[in-house]
Amino acid sequence: MAPSIHRQGDARLALMMGGYDAAVAAKRRQTTLGATVLIVAVVVAALVGEVDVGKFVVNLHRFGDYIVRLAHLEGGAGVLSDVGEWFWGWRRWLVMLGETLLIAYMGTLMGALGGFALCFFAARNLTGRAWVRFATKRFFEVCRTVPEMVFALIFVIAFGLGPLAGVLALAVHSTGALGKLFCEVVENIDLKPVDGVKANGGSWVEAVRFAVVPQVLSNFASYALLRFEVNVRSAAVMGFVGAGGIGQDLIEAIRKFYYSDVSALLVLIVGTVMVIDLCTERLRHALLGLRRA
DSSP, X not given: OHHHHHHHHHHHHHHHHHHHHHHHHHHHHHHHHHHHHHHHHHHHHHHHTTOOHHXXXXXXXXXXXXXXXXXXXXXXXBGGGOHHHHTTTHHHHHHHHHHHHHHHHHHHHHHHHHHHHHHHHHOTTTOOOHHHHHHHHHXXXXXXXXXXXXXXXXXXXXXXXXXXXXHHHHHHHHHHHHHXXXXXXXXXXXXXHXXXXXXXTOOHHHHIIIIIHHHHHHHHHHHHHHHHHHHHHHHXXXXXXXXXXXXXXXXXXHHTTOHHHHHHHHHHHHHHHHHHHHHHHHHHHHHHHHHHO
């Protein structure tokens, strides 16, 4: 009997090893296929984009030269040798930076309100009518698919130069982005409180107000803060198309080759974005911590 058991064990081991080898071979084929598809996609993208590797290598030093030039004043001295001259327009720039922050704030606020008002109609677990969900989700897609700069150009043509165009552009784009995120949060709620409100004769609006909103409010606030971070960066370049903010001075300095002004404006923008990112990150973590508690 022992030899029979031994032969059965060897057969089972051979069968398991054969399955393992087959799985490894299949994984290798998948990896090879994925790598091949990636290489082909890169080559096709390079051909369509008319990428010239030789030209890139030959002109790569120009990028380094530009960065070095940003670190020097018009007279050739380093920017740190005379900080007063480097930030000669700091009063005007701070005003423009404040305008940029206000554009981002108002755009985020309006977008968050729009996404909040519509997300419940797009949620599968709250809205039974398929055409309502379909229309709301397609609206969100249109809002977030078109870049903010395109919306800004449209609103500049409609309302003229100034911050209003930037606010409206960010508001429309934020409505689409936050609406999708809010909808996903709503679709993952616990439906027992909703059923409880409806069982006691509550309307759809009352179910949303008393059973849904308390569950999702902290996540909504977290996503809105995250979107504010994104909108601050977007608002910084809205001035490129005349939509207000510090981007107007930045694009003017770039076009006129005022290198030290470009570097000073970039330092202000990057520093502001970093501070806002750190503050909103702390707020988001605090909100999520309160929700878990």
